[in-house]
Amino acid sequence: MFGYRVPAPDEAMLISGGRRGLKGAPFRVVTGHGKFVLPIFRKTRFLTLAMREAEVTESCVTRQGIVLTVRAVIAFKVGNDTESIVNAGQRFLSxxxxxxxxxxxxxxxxxxxxxxxxTVEEIVTERQKLATEVLETSKAEMSKIGLIVDSLQIQSIDDGDTGYIEAMSAPHKAAIQRQAKIAEAQATQASVEAQQEAARNQxxxxxxTAIVEAEYKAEVDRVQAQSAQAGPLADAHAQQEVLAAQTELAERAAQLRQQELVAEVVKPAEADAQRIKTLALAEAERMKIQAEAAASHDRVALDQLLIDQLPQIVKEAASGLSQANVNVLNGADGLGEVAAGLVSQGLTILDTVKQNLGTPAATGPASPAPRAPHDDDGTVPIR
Structure with missing residues (x-):
């Protein structure tokens, strides 16, 4: 709108003409809002409130008489209050x-x-103290001209060619270098120790890893060896079982063959030998009877007849023995007992005949000669 003026956020609008401002100032101060200004009758000027910078490079002499070149930077601005704006506007507006x-x-x-x-030592080591003292001493003077200082930084302090600061710093440099070398040595030692520890760990x-791999390989080899031996071991066990079965079968066949040989050869041979023995005994008994008959005068003829018949009787008995199913319970001793029984039965028959002949003949037919007792199945029992 024509005649309406508005200052920028970092500016103060100064309106001159008409009424006076604060404390008789030749202008009124407007900040933060607009103002209607009559043209021709009023004049408007603007004062910056933004931050400004000033650099200072000054040669100063210390209490020790040493010349130092000090470089500082000051950050300042016009104060935000109306009094500071009026003071700065009256001095710096143009x-x-x-x-x-x-x-x-x-x-x-x-x-x-x-x-x-x-002293140089204080200036070098206490820069902040220097800056604070400078600010405190300049504050009142700066406020009179409407300025405020935000900060003061001492950027550099130089003693020129005197070398005082360098000499002052020599012990510290030596100590720092020594500490640096110690730190470097410690770092190197720590690095070497770390490398050695890493090498040991590796x-x-x-x-x-080698142990585990060896254990795994040994386990794999063992399993493979067991697997490779499983077939031959199984075959060996099978062959062993077959050989055992064959051996058992052969033993059983040998036992059976032995029993067959006993039944086919030994027992018939023993029976034949016993028969021959029985015949020999009978023959010997016959000769004995003949001798007794020769000594007897009464019954020579009858005894001769009986003697002649006795071998036939014994032969028949022996023939019956060969055809009978004889159960021999105790081997050769049993066969001897059988033969002795036959001879005894033959002698018993002979005694019975003699006794019958010595007694008067009875009426009726003569009784048949007693036979050797047999079991129902035709076998001759051993008494």
């Missing part, structure tokens, strides 16, 4: 760039004054 020049000069004077009361890991 030439606002002069604020930096005047601020630098003010700080140069205070900087020379404060450094002159300090070696231990490789050893453990």
């Amino acid at each position: 030439e606002q760039e002069q604020m930096s020049v005047l601020t630098g000069r003010i700080f140069s004077g205070h900087l020379r004054s404060i450094i002159g009361s300090m 070696a231990e890991y490789e050893r453990q």
Whole structure:
């Protein structure tokens, strides 16, 4: 709108003409809002409130008489209150760039004054103390011209060619270098120890890995060996079982053959030998009877007849024995007992015949000669 003016956020609008401002100032101050200004009758000017910078490079003499070149940077601005704006506007409104020049000069004077009361060691080691003292001494003077200082930084301190600062720092440099070398040596030692520890760990890991691999390989080889031996072992066990079965079968066949030989050869041979023995005994008995008959005068003829018949009787008995199913319970001794029984039966028959002949003949037919007792199945029992 025509005649309506608005200042920027970092500006103060100064309106001159008409009523006076604060404390008789020749202008009114407007910040943060607009204002209707009558053309021709009112005049509007703007004062910056933005941050400004001033650099100071000053040669100062310390309390020790040593010349130092100090470089500092001051950050300042116009105060936000109306009084500061009025003070700054009355001094710098037409030439606002002069604020930096005047601020630098003010700080140069205070900087020379404060450094002159300090030693080089204090200035070098206590820069913040120097900056604080400079700010405190310049605050009142800066506020009179409407400026406030936000910060003061001492950027550098140089003693030129005197070498004082360097000499002052030599022990510290030596100590720092010594500490640096110690730290470097410690770092190198720590690095070497770390490398050695890493190498030991790597070696231990490789050893453990080799052990595990060897155990795995041994286990695999053992399983493979067992697997490879399983077939031959199974075949060997099978062959062993077959041989055992064949051996058992052969033993049983041998036992059976032995029994067959006993039944086919031994027993018939023993029976034949016993028969021959029985015949021999009978023959001997016959000869004995013949001898007794020769000595007897009464019954020579009858005894001769009986003697002649006795071998036939015994032969018949022996023939019956050969055809009978004889159960021999105790081997050759049993066969001897059988033969002795036959001879005894033959002699018994002979005695019976003799007794019958010595007694008067009975009426009726003569009784048949007694036979040797047999079992129902035709076998002759052993008594």
